[in-house]
Amino acid sequence: MYEILLSGQAERDLKRLSGDLFHRVVADIESLSATPRPPGSRKLTGSGRVYRLRVSDYRILYEIEDRARIVRIMRVRHRREAYR
Secondary structure (H helix, E strand, O other): OOEEEOOOOHHHHHOOHHHHHHHHHHHHHHHHHOOOOOOOOOEEEOOOOOEEEEEEEEEEEEEEEEEOOOOEEEEEOOOOOOOO
């Protein structure tokens, strides 16, 4: 099992989500502790250890540290804003 860490920005992003979407995103974040590279996740080009996971029109951007067994959630943003 991997430990899930949320950045301050990711916490603020989660607070802005509507109720139903919030629960879907949180469920996907919690599933990352068992499977940090689930089907459908993609490694972002040119960014080292950063991956993205799609949840509807939103993206979860996260880093994986395999040696420390940590998944660090960096952002949860709408797809039009996620890569800026």
